[in-house]
Amino acid sequence: MNADIQGEHDAVVHYLMHAWTVAQVYGPQIEAIARDEMQHLKWLAHTVVHLRGTPDFSPRMVSPVSDLKSAVTADIAAENAAIAQYEDHIRQISDMTVQNLLRRIVLDERDHRRQFEEMLSKIDETDGELAGPSMVATKEVAQNLQKLLSYEYGQVLEFLFRYFVERHNETIGMGDEDRAIEEMKHLGWIAESMVALGTTPSWLPEDNQTGSIEDGSDEVKAYERLAEWAQNAYPEMIPRLHRIIGHEQYQNLTRHIRLFTVGSLKESVSNPWHKDVSQEKERKN
Numbered sequence: 001m002n003a004d005i006q007g008e009h010d011a012v013v014h015y016l017m018h019a020w021t022v023a024q025v026y027g028p029q030i031e032a033i034a035r036d037e038m039q040h041l042k043w044l045a046h047t048v049v050h051l052r053g054t055p056d057f058s059p060r061m062v063s064p065v066s067d068l069k070s071a072v073t074a075d076i077a078a079e080n081a082a083i084a085q086y087e088d089h090i091r092q093i094s095d096m097t098v099q100n101l102l103r104r105i106v107l108d109e110r111d112h113r114r115q116f117e118e119m120l121s122k123i124d125e126t127d128g129e130l131a132g133p134s135m136v137a138t139k140e141v142a143q144n145l146q147k148l149l150s151y152e153y154g155q156v157l158e159f160l161f162r163y164f165v166e167r168h169n170e171t172i173g174m175g176d177e178d179r180a181i182e183e184m185k186h187l188g189w190i191a192e193s194m195v196a197l198g199t200t201p202s203w204l205p206e207d208n209q210t211g212s213i214e215d216g217s218d219e220v221k222a223y224e225r226l227a228e229w230a231q232n233a234y235p236e237m238i239p240r241l242h243r244i245i246g247h248e249q250y251q252n253l254t255r256h257i258r259l260f261t262v263g264s265l266k267e268s269v270s271n272p273w274h275k276d277v278s279q280e281k282e283r284k285n
Contacts, residue, residue, distance in 0.1 A: 001048045002056040004089060004102070007082050008041040009060050014078065017062050018071040025068070026119050030075075033112050039178065040105050047098060047172045072120045079113035100253060101173040107246040114239055137197035141229055145194050148222055149201055152187040156180050174254060182247055189240050197234070216252040220245055 012034050019030035045055040065071040086106045090099050137145065159180035166176065174182075191201040223245045230237040 001044055001051070001053065001089075001098075004086065004105075005041055005044045005048065005056055006058075006060070007085060008037045008044065009057065011037040011078060011082065012041065013060050013062050015075065018065065018075065022065055022068045022071050023119075026072075029115065029119075033115065036108050036112065039181070040108065043101060043105070043173045043178070046175075047101060050172050069120070069123050072116050072123065075116045076113060076120065079109050079116060083109050083113070097172050100250065104173070104246070104250045107243060107250075111239060111243050137194070137199050141226070141233075142194070142197070142199040144222065144226055145190055145197075145199060146202060148219070148226070149187060149190045149194065151219060151222075152183050152190060155183040156187065159183060174251075179251060182251070186244050186247070189244065193234075193237055193240070216248060216255075220248050220252070223248065 015030050015034040015037065019027040019034065023030050045057075048055045063074070065074060083106055086102050086109065090102050090106075093099055093102070159176045163176035163180065194201045223241055227238060227241040227245070230241060
């Protein structure tokens with residue numbers, strides 16, 4: 001796990017350096033990838049502490065690059081190495097919870113590699129901008145995008161609320177703060193797609209909006225239906241949709257017991273943690 005932390009630390013410092021120097025056209029995109037790697041590092045460090053280890057945050061060396069092509073080529077190689085290392089660790093580690101976390105990180109690393117490969121293919125173009133879709137969303141697709149955007153916004157607020165009011169214990173991988181940040185990403189990606197398709201995003205659902213998303217499984221199904229539409233109509237959207245689906249599937253795997261620390265819910269009998277602690281105190285007495 002510490003080797004994985006070192007790899008993420010390397011990625012953060014290299015990608016930020018590339019974004020700030022030679023990669024002016026793709027600077028914001030590479031900075032976003034670096035923020036993903038920061039998040040991975042945080043999850044791994046939490047997991048190492050949970051496993052009674054000490055995270056390794058020793059300084060990392062930055063290899064100099066002189067041009068964008070060299071930087072992006074090096075970044076692709078770094079992603080390939082990271083994916084191979086994570087896959088090797090997944091085979092070595094028997095803890096299923098840790099395996100799921102590493103698989104979740106690999107999902108991001110593969111998408112990072114795809115983005116860098118797209119950058120490399122565009123380097124010789126004058127502006128480096130990706131062409132937008134030459135179509136407009138149908139009414140049904142626009143409504144579905146708005147429904148997902150509204151649901152993601154609700155998820156952001158829900159996870160942030162839980163993070164602020166619940167007991168903070170040691171955890172493997174993601175916490176509610178991380179889930180809120182992840183849903184913010186999804187919200188941004190959906191909003192960008194809506195704008196590209198000629199649709200104006202709304203933070204709140206329209207009064208005449210039909211249908212709803214009840215839980216995480218419904219959300220995944222909604223994204224899967226959207227991906228079926230995008231396969232032919234808007235293929236540029238497919239990689240992000242697949243990434244969102246993977247994120248949501250991992251979140252559904254890792255829903256944890258609510259441990260409230262404020263208000264009347266703190267003493268609720270439905271709180272298994274509180275009940276177990278009370279019984280243990282009685283036993284010792």
